[in-house]
Amino acid sequence: MNSFPHYKTLAVDQREIRQNYSTLVSCVVPRPIAFVTTLSPSGVVNLAPFSFFNGVGGNPPAIMFSPCNNRAGQPKDTLVNLRHLGEFVVNIVPHAIAKEMNQASFEYPPEISELEKCGFTPLASERVKPPRVAESPVHLECRLVQIVPVGVGPLAANICIGEVLCFHVAEGYLQPDGTVDIAKLDPVARLGGELYSLARERFSLPRPG
Ligand SMILES: Cc1cc2nc3c(=O)[nH]c(=O)nc-3n(C[C@H](O)[C@H](O)[C@H](O)COP(=O)(O)O)c2cc1C
Numbered sequence: 001m002n003s004f005p006h007y008k009t010l011a012v013d014q015r016e017i018r019q020n021y022s023t024l025v026s027c028v029v030p031r032p033i034a035f036v037t038t039l040s041p042s043g044v045v046n047l048a049p050f051s052f053f054n055g056v057g058g059n060p061p062a063i064m065f066s067p068c069n070n071r072a073g074q075p076k077d078t079l080v081n082l083r084h085l086g087e088f089v090v091n092i093v094p095h096a097i098a099k100e101m102n103q104a105s106f107e108y109p110p111e112i113s114e115l116e117k118c119g120f121t122p123l124a125s126e127r128v129k130p131p132r133v134a135e136s137p138v139h140l141e142c143r144l145v146q147i148v149p150v151g152v153g154p155l156a157a158n159i160c161i162g163e164v165l166c167f168h169v170a171e172g173y174l175q176p177d178g179t180v181d182i183a184k185l186d187p188v189a190r191l192g193g194e195l196y197s198l199a200r201e202r203f204s205l206p207r208p209g
Contacts, residue, residue: 026192038081086144091136
């Protein structure tokens with residue numbers, strides 16, 4: 001007979017916001033990172049990482065990411081910018097720029113561009129106004145479809161759903177079957193706390209049938 005563990009039940013309504021957050025982000029893992037460029041109403045390029053991020057559909061290719069309210073319950077610059085101009089770029093984060101990506105998560109005021117501050121290079125986009133990040137080998141130019149708020153106050157989610165208008169893949173990274181070479185991409189993923197992981201150990205499983 002199997003022996004299963006005893007489970008500790010953690011009722012969300014009896015815990016601190018921060019405790020629930022810590023448990024959530026350490027069990028929904030690893031999370032990919034969207035390094036998102038947006039434009040402020042006055043034209044400042046904003047850049048910030050978001051690991052509440054995933055692909056959610058194929059036709060059209062669709063993604064979601066969630067800039068949560070900050071600890072004071074206020075919207076982050078990315079969300080303010082998206083509400084104003086519903087366009088953004090998701091830049092994929094390779095291991096080589098992990099430190100700079102982390103630096104860009106510092107809460108700079110809206111008039112400061114994290115892109116310049118953290119030493120990244122802007123590349124003009126084709127279909128949207130916010131630029132791409134040249135240090136990233138894959139860019140997804142997106143149009144905002146909908147913002148879905150979940151909850152109110154500190155850390156409440158604002159799920160931003162986007163339609164991908166075009167992909168840019170660095171030369172040599174795209175494979176004949178349309179996939180991006182994972183070894184070359186070497187993407188960083190986020191775990192709980194300050195931990196990150198790499199997708200360097202892989203295995204393949206053919207689909208049944
Ligand atoms: C790897 C990483 C992932 C992050 N993921 C999120 C996230 O999914 N949602 C969120 O609200 N903040 C996330 N943050 C924090 C934001 O990047 C941070 O609050 C940033 O200052 C927001 O920038 P903005 O105010 O320019 O939009 C993350 C930070 C790091 C380093």
